[in-house]
Amino acid sequence: xxxxxxxxxxxxxxxxxxxxxxxxxxxxxxxxxxxxxxxxxxxxxxxxxxxxxxxxxxxxxxxxxxxxxxxxxxxxxxxxxxxxxxxxxxxxxxxxxxxxxxxxxxxxxxxxxxxxxxxxxxxxxxxxxxxxx
Numbered sequence: 001x002x003x004x005x006x007x008x009x010x011x012x013x014x015x016x017x018x019x020x021x022x023x024x025x026x027x028x029x030x031x032x033x034x035x036x037x038x039x040x041x042x043x044x045x046x047x048x049x050x051x052x053x054x055x056x057x058x059x060x061x062x063x064x065x066x067x068x069x070x071x072x073x074x075x076x077x078x079x080x081x082x083x084x085x086x087x088x089x090x091x092x093x094x095x096x097x098x099x100x101x102x103x104x105x106x107x108x109x110x111x112x113x114x115x116x117x118x119x120x121x122x123x124x125x126x127x128x129x130x131x132x133x
Contacts, residue, residue: 009050010076014122015059017042019098023121024051027096028078028089046078064123075117077127083114086130090116097121105130 014020021042024030030051034043044051056062067074080086086105093099098121105116112132120126 007049009052011052011054012076012124013054013056014124015056015062016122017053017055019121020053023096023098024053027092027099049078067125073124075125075127077115077129080128080130083130083132086114086116086128089128093118 012020017040021032021044024044025032028046030044030046032042033045033050035041040055042053044053065072080089083105090101090105093101100119100123102117102119102125105114107113108115108129113129114132115127115129117125117127
């Protein structure tokens with residue numbers, strides 16, 4: 001048994017905290033559970049994992065992460081409650097401004113788990129995973 005007990009929170013620096021917050025709240029149905037305007041930081045939760053968003057100081061001069069060239073966060077993943085939910089979210093994401101879909105839901109490895117990969121507004125790579133029901 002590992003010493004750790006799962007993720008407590010995930011912190012992301014984003015180019016536009018309002019746009020990213022709105023994406024998680026309006027598209028993925030997270031709840032905003034806190035805010036520190038002076039920092040600025042915003043705290044969101046899906047009921048299991050806490051997500052902290054920090055506003056980049058100067059997004060125009062920031063270097064975008066290249067998952068094949070940089071050391072750091074390759075992507076982050078959340079699980080959803082089934083393949084039907086995954087497909088419904090995919091349809092919603094296809095029409096969401098600022099989202100770039102890398103690939104639609106597909107089998108993970110030999111299946112039956114399915115997953116999809118996309119970039120949230122601001123360019124951070126995210127995965128959604130669903131086990132077959």
